[in-house]
Amino acid sequence: MASATSSESVDSELRCSICLETFVCPSTLSCGHSFCLRCLEAAWVTASSFSCPQCRATFPVRPQLRRNVALANLAEQLRVGDGMATAVVCDICGDGQTPAVKTCLRCEMSYCFSHFRPHLENPRLKDHAVVDPTASLDERRCRNHKRELEFYCTVDRSLVCSSCTIAGEHTGHKVLTLKDEHxxxxxxxxxxxxxxxxxxxxxxxxxxxxxxxxxxxxxxxxxxxxxxxxxxxxxxxxxxxxxxxxxxxxxxxxxxxxxxxxxxxxxxxxxxxxxxxxxxxxxxxxxxxxxxxxxxxxxxxxxxxxxxxxxxxxxxxxxxxxxxxxxxxxxxxxxxxxxxxxxxxx
The missing domain is CATH 1.20.5 (Single alpha-helices involved in coiled-coils or other helix-helix interfaces)
Structure with a gap:
C-alpha cells in the first residue's frame, strides 16, 4: 500500500500542471516549478507579464527556458515503466511528436532536422559534440565532474572527461580521444x-x-x-x-x-x-x-x-x-x- 502511494506521488511530481501529462522536455523556473517547455511558451504568448502558472511568481524579463535534463530523464523512465516510451523527440518543437535526428551533448537537447540546422551552419555551434538521438544524457557525462566524456584512459581502461585528465585521478595518464580509441x-x-x-x-x-x-x-x-x-x-x-x-x-x-x-x-x-x-x-x-x-x-x-x-x-x-x-x-x-x-x- 505504501509502495503504491509512493509511486503515485512520484507520478504526480513528474506531471505538468498545465497539460496534466507526463513532462515532455521539462523546463524549471527560478521559483522551482517545472512545466513542459511548449506549455510555458503557449501560456506566455498572449500574457502581458511573465509569471509562474502555478505560484504566480512574476519575472521582470522573460526567463531563458532550458531543458531540465534530470527531470527529463525521470519522466522518460516513468514512461518506460508505464509502457509509454517513444522515440526521442525534438525538444524545440515541444509537441512531443516530432522525432529528433541528433542530440547535442553541449546543449543537452535533441533537435529535429530543421532545428538542428544551426549546428551545421553557425560556426560557434559546429564544435559541439552531437550524437544520434538519445534520451539518457547522464550516461555520457562524467560522474565526478558532470562533463562530457571525451577521452579514454589507457592506464585505467575507463572513459574520462577533460577535467579528469587535468586535475583528476587520471592526471598524467596516457589518454586517447574517443574517436582514436574507437x-x-x-x-x-x-x-x-x-x-x-x-x-x-x-x-x-x-x-x-x-x-x-x-x-x-x-x-x-x-x-x-x-x-x-x-x-x-x-x-x-x-x-x-x-x-x-x-x-x-x-x-x-x-x-x-x-x-x-x-x-x-x-x-x-x-x-x-x-x-x-x-x-x-x-x-x-x-x-x-x-x-x-x-x-x-x-x-x-x-x-x-x-x-x-x-x-x-x-x-x-x-x-x-x-x-x-x-x-x-x-x-x-x-x-x-x-x-x-x-x-x-x-
Missing part, C-alpha cells in the same frame, strides 16, 4: 570478425560433410534393411511351403495308419466272437457224462486246437492266429520327410 578497437573488432567468419565457414563445411555422411549412412542402412526384409520374406515363404507339404504327407500317413488300425480292430472283434463260441462248446463238453458222446464230440475238438478261431476260408491258421502285433507298431507311425530348411521329421 578506430583502434574497430580495427581489432574487424580482425576478430574475420577470424570468427573463418571459423564459421569451417564449421559450416564440417556440418555439410557430416550431413552428407548422415545421408549416406541412412541410405546404406535402408538398403541393408531392404535386403534383410526380402531374404526373410523368401525364407518365410519357403518355410510355409515346407509346412504345407509336411502336413499333407502327415495326413496321408494318418489315413493309411487309421485304415490298418480299423482293419485290425475288426479282425480282433471277429476272433473274439469265434473264441466266445468255442468256449461255450467246450464248457458244454466238460459237463457231458456220456463217455461215448463225450469222445465223439471231443475227438473233433482235440484235432482242432482249442480256442483257435477259424478264418473265413474255413482253414485254421496254426500258430499265426494268436500272434498279436506290438501296440507301438500299430499306433506309432513313422514318417521320413525332409523339408528344405528342416531336419527329418521324427
Amino acid at each position: 578506430e583502434k578497437r574497430k580495427t581489432r573488432v574487424g580482425e576478430e570478425t574475420r577470424a570468427v567468419e573463418e571459423k564459421r565457414k569451417k564449421a559450416e563445411e564440417s556440418v555439410k560433410r557430416m550431413e552428407a555422411a548422415r545421408k549416406e549412412a541412412q541410405e546404406s542402412v535402408a538398403g541393408i534393411r531392404g535386403r534383410i526384409t526380402g531374404k526373410f520374406a523368401r525364407l518365410r515363404d519357403a518355410l510355409n511351403e515346407d509346412e504345407r507339404e509336411a502336413l499333407r504327407r502327415v495326413a496321408v500317413k494318418e489315413r493309411e495308419l487309421l485304415s490298418r488300425i480299423e482293419e485290425d480292430i475288426a479282425r480282433h472283434k471277429r476272433e473274439i466272437g469265434e473264441l466266445q463260441a468255442a468256449a461255450a462248446r467246450l464248457r458244454a463238453l466238460q459237463h457231458e457224462r456220456d463217455s461215448l458222446a463225450f469222445l465223439q464230440v471231443g475227438s473233433a475238438s482235440v484235432e482242432t486246437p482249442l480256442g483257435c478261431p477259424r478264418e473265413q476260408s474255413g482253414q485254421w491258421q496254426r500258430g499265426s492266429w494268436c500272434k498279436e502285433r506290438d501296440p507301438k507298431e500299430i499306433c506309432t507311425p513313422t514318417f521320413h520327410f525332409t523339408g528344405r530348411h528342416h531336419d527329418p521329421l521324427p
Whole structure:
C-alpha cells in the first residue's frame, strides 16, 4: 500500500500542471516549478507579464527556458515503466511528436532536422559534440565532474572527461580521444570478425560433410534393411511351403495308419466272437457224462486246437492266429520327410 502511494506521488511530481501529462522536455523556473517547455511558451504568448502558472511568481524579463535534463530523464523512465516510451523527440518543437535526428551533448537537447540546422551552419555551434538521438544524457557525462566524456584512459581502461585528465585521478595518464580509441578497437573488432567468419565457414563445411555422411549412412542402412526384409520374406515363404507339404504327407500317413488300425480292430472283434463260441462248446463238453458222446464230440475238438478261431476260408491258421502285433507298431507311425530348411521329421 505504501509502495503504491509512493509511486503515485512520484507520478504526480513528474506531471505538468498545465497539460496534466507526463513532462515532455521539462523546463524549471527560478521559483522551482517545472512545466513542459511548449506549455510555458503557449501560456506566455498572449500574457502581458511573465509569471509562474502555478505560484504566480512574476519575472521582470522573460526567463531563458532550458531543458531540465534530470527531470527529463525521470519522466522518460516513468514512461518506460508505464509502457509509454517513444522515440526521442525534438525538444524545440515541444509537441512531443516530432522525432529528433541528433542530440547535442553541449546543449543537452535533441533537435529535429530543421532545428538542428544551426549546428551545421553557425560556426560557434559546429564544435559541439552531437550524437544520434538519445534520451539518457547522464550516461555520457562524467560522474565526478558532470562533463562530457571525451577521452579514454589507457592506464585505467575507463572513459574520462577533460577535467579528469587535468586535475583528476587520471592526471598524467596516457589518454586517447574517443574517436582514436574507437578506430583502434574497430580495427581489432574487424580482425576478430574475420577470424570468427573463418571459423564459421569451417564449421559450416564440417556440418555439410557430416550431413552428407548422415545421408549416406541412412541410405546404406535402408538398403541393408531392404535386403534383410526380402531374404526373410523368401525364407518365410519357403518355410510355409515346407509346412504345407509336411502336413499333407502327415495326413496321408494318418489315413493309411487309421485304415490298418480299423482293419485290425475288426479282425480282433471277429476272433473274439469265434473264441466266445468255442468256449461255450467246450464248457458244454466238460459237463457231458456220456463217455461215448463225450469222445465223439471231443475227438473233433482235440484235432482242432482249442480256442483257435477259424478264418473265413474255413482253414485254421496254426500258430499265426494268436500272434498279436506290438501296440507301438500299430499306433506309432513313422514318417521320413525332409523339408528344405528342416531336419527329418521324427
